[in-house]
Amino acid sequence: MLKIALDAMGGDNGPAPIIEGLTLALKRNNNFSVIAVGDQAQLLPLIPQKYKDRIEIQHCTDVISMHDSATDALKRKDSSAYIAIELVKDGKADAFVSAGHSGASMSLATLRIGRIKGVSRPAIATLMPTVDKNTLVLDVGANVDCDAKNLQEFAIMGKVYAQDVLGIEKPLVGLLSNGEEETKGNEVTKEAFKMLEKLPGFMGNVEGNDIFNGSVDVVVCDGFIGNIMLKTAEGVADTIGKIIKQNLRRSLVSILGAVLMRKVFKGLKLKVDYAEYGGAPLLGVKAPVIIAHGKSNGKAMSNAIFQAIAAAQSDLNINIENNINKFKD
């Protein structure tokens, strides 16, 4: 049976939403068990009696907090993240899930579990909503300065993830640039364009708005730009919401309108709610690693666990290795 190593202490709101998500996941899927790493005294009362046989608690007292430096993670050997990563490294668990310090999870996964052969740098991938499907974007924060080879690997890893985990048969891949023409781009993306031309499904350059119109399935960029893109998208959505609210207050008629449109706004919220997507996979390490949002609620945590299960049950990492090494030859 598949076993998930769960960092039960990481996250902005302590273990309660994490165990809530775990319980939801156990209820909906009978085919996995969990090693929950954390403070036994805090965890035990949160676990419902009926799931106790599927949850093994690995006691520890240290937690890497959001204020700690990621570079210290390797020294914090008694922390919940470190111990959960070691369980995967030692083959005692199949995948790692954490809502804790994302930099620490990345460092630990990369350095302790290790990179897939042929991968220079792991990348964080995330799903962005479009009207009728989602777009996978990577890297969204693991790597700030990237060369063309890194971007090439991100493209291959993203494509394999879209195929093996998202179930898209022939994913279309785009390179994020400042124009669609081949001549557009900065020095790094122009070089990456040439390296990717022979990748089946590579559609060339795409622009920022293409992330949201569904023209491709996978969008590749460096982690600096990926972070700015993500925060820009959040900022715009947030501002539109605020402008609507501000203008609403000006008239009773508008308020009535908003009440009648409640379902529409709810549908919109569902579309842009990260909890629907769960966490972000760190692609390129030897075992599935899912990095959940620090503010994850129960639903987000359960979805992050399902993502880890889906990745662990697929041939994701074998296919990443094969595709990267085949394409580089």
Add this chain to the structure above:
Amino acid sequence: MLKIALDAMGGDNGPAPIIEGLTLALKRNNNFSVIAVGDQAQLLPLIPQKYKDRIEIQHCTDVISMHDSATDALKRKDSSAYIAIELVKDGKADAFVSAGHSGASMSLATLRIGRIKGVSRPAIATLMPTVDKNTLVLDVGANVDCDAKNLQEFAIMGKVYAQDVLGIEKPLVGLLSNGEEETKGNEVTKEAFKMLEKLPGFMGNVEGNDIFNGSVDVVVCDGFIGNIMLKTAEGVADTIGKIIKQNLRRSLVSILGAVLMRKVFKGLKLKVDYAEYGGAPLLGVKAPVIIAHGKSNGKAMSNAIFQAIAAAQSDLNINIENNINKFKD
């Protein structure tokens, strides 16, 4: 009297919206005149009799179209853009406005009018909406690969524009990065951070969402990232609109709600409508140059002309030169 050199032929929809915008501007402001460069036969019938004494037509037949290469612009000496730029270069006009090929306008302005002393590269600045004010972002497309010195100059030029043209007494300036901490950034932005530390009003790193929350007045980035940010913002706004519309169709109650909220949506559209802002100034050349959107309607064109007038009446370029050279010492 202030004289504007207007490329009357550039733009996706020919001279009609350009002359419509010009007429609007002439009506609202008595203190300027125009040299409209373009095909006399097309322009003359568009110009109302009462404004004929304030509009001088400089006849030409060539237009640089959106499909032409920017690098050819210098050879197209009979084009409306080239001739209008020469009028500014030769001191026969005070500022240049065009809705034509933006790359061509940039090249012509930079190479024919010339850069301000101390400016390595001119930058395009644009206003992004927040709930209660606007944020000036630069560069949004003129320069794809930038070094730290370029970003430093953009910061100074943006700050001076915010002071002298937007009327913000003490503008706050942020450097676009992947986190607020000083340690965040790529190699270029980290170096730029150090070079900007002593600039009064420099607030350090800002993130993508800060563009839309009004925490600073000026945001600095390279043109590659600026373009991706701009297109991302457009893509998100567009997608939210589409999701709302799609969900609306599902129920009569929601449609009624939307009708009642009409004013709110109209207010939102006003906020994110580029026509409200006019064009984008190219900062760093020796005369005011305003690059309007190719799809500009009359309102957008009139606002672009007002921007050119405001810049020409200010001490913008003297202050850019003084500030850049003072800060570099």
